[in-house]
Amino acid sequence: MDMDSNYLQIQPLLLMLTDKHFDFNIYLYQNDNYILYATPENFTEEHRSRLIRNGIENLYIDNSDKLTYELFIEKNLPDILESSKVPLQAKSKILYNHSLDVVESFFIQSGKEYLNKESYQKMVALVDNIYGFLEKNPYAIQSMRSLIATHYREYIHCINTALYAISLLIYHNEDSGRKLRKSFVRQVGVGALLHDIGKSKVHQSILSKPAALTSNEFEEVKKHPIYGLEMCQHMKLSQPVTQCVMFHHEKLDGSGYPSGTKNIPDHVRIVTIADMFDAITCDRPYRKHKVTGFEALKIISKDVERGKLDRAMVASFIRMISQGMIRL
Ligand SMILES: [Fe+2]
Ligand SMILES: [Fe+2]
Known part of the structure; x- marks a missing residue:
């Protein structure tokens, strides 16, 4: 995980491949800025397919959500590893x-x-x-x-x-x-x-x-x-x-x-x-x-x-x- 002051880079694959609910805001890094891409509330299928279409590699979360993010992975990892879709x-x-x-x-x-x-x-x-x-x-x-x-x-x-x-x-x-x-x-x-x-x-x-x-x-x-x-x-x-x-x-x-x-x-x-x-x-x-x-x-x-x-x-x-x- 890359450490950059207030943001942590995350694995975009995870969000692209699962339909699991998550509890953290997602940011993109563009033109030297972190831009809010989606919140748990407004994240739609369209957000997901746009990530896949554009092959986005640089997704970030707020540093303060690190624990929530780790728990999210821990909870969903077994399902992802079992899934025939991934x-x-x-x-x-x-x-x-x-x-x-x-x-x-x-x-x-x-x-x-x-x-x-x-x-x-x-x-x-x-x-x-x-x-x-x-x-x-x-x-x-x-x-x-x-x-x-x-x-x-x-x-x-x-x-x-x-x-x-x-x-x-x-x-x-x-x-x-x-x-x-x-x-x-x-x-x-x-x-x-x-x-x-x-x-x-x-x-x-x-x-x-x-x-x-x-x-x-x-x-x-x-x-x-x-x-x-x-x-x-x-x-x-x-x-x-x-x-x-x-x-x-x-x-x-x-x-x-x-x-x-x-x-x-x-x-x-x-x-x-x-x-x-x-x-x-x-x-x-x-x-x-x-x-x-x-x-x-x-x-x-x-x-x-x-x-x-x-x-x-x-x-x-x-x-x-x-x-x-x-x-x-
Ligand atoms: Fe050793
Ligand atoms: Fe060793």
Whole structure:
């Protein structure tokens, strides 16, 4: 969501595609001015079809309506994702943009204080929506991937990791004929969304350093799973969630950090593969060339040969790619 003094940009798709009632004024941005387009009372079908006809991208609401707007999305998102009238690409876009809003505000809050119950609940609802959507539309991961911002931000990386992890979890289990429990997927999804939350305790100058880290700086970065664990303990998070935060950099041969354990729960192994794939393919401040998905797979496969990653899970991930669910 773009922040501009008194107005917030919103997703026009949502208003174009649903006939749900909303409780906020809508503004257009024209000639350097915000102009009232419609109020909840006077909004008609004609307003809606004009938005669609003109392909309007820049819709805004008053800043003071932010909460009302978020509630509107939260309430209507499941229906939109289910609707046969809304194209898949539009659903993906709405869901991805909503993820950005939810996870960004969660990260901003958690940087200042300990995790807040209400925004945590929002994340759980988000994971439920992502799970339901990817379960019914396995190929939607591809359309969501095309939206993935290449510009690196911690919270964006966490969303991408969650998308890959949930897809891989669904796919890997279907492949091996096991039945997934919703409550379990929810915890893995939240764990993936939170996996790097501890980085908010690492100094920004280290995280965004446009050069290789000194060994002291690297030691500091390597503490983020422990910082994350401390933050999660205040929330009394379930074990599967906490394990994702604590163990996502551990390797099966014991070469990982922070503890060097070889004993890594299955669901964390999935998050680790998702995390690596996104971390390798994202733009980083210190990286001069973009690494392709194909190169990322080569790096990941090498780690399988070295006994660091779960062979069967990486094989599932590669099969997802070969079936075109994720295009490189
Ligand atoms: Fe990490
Ligand atoms: Fe990560």
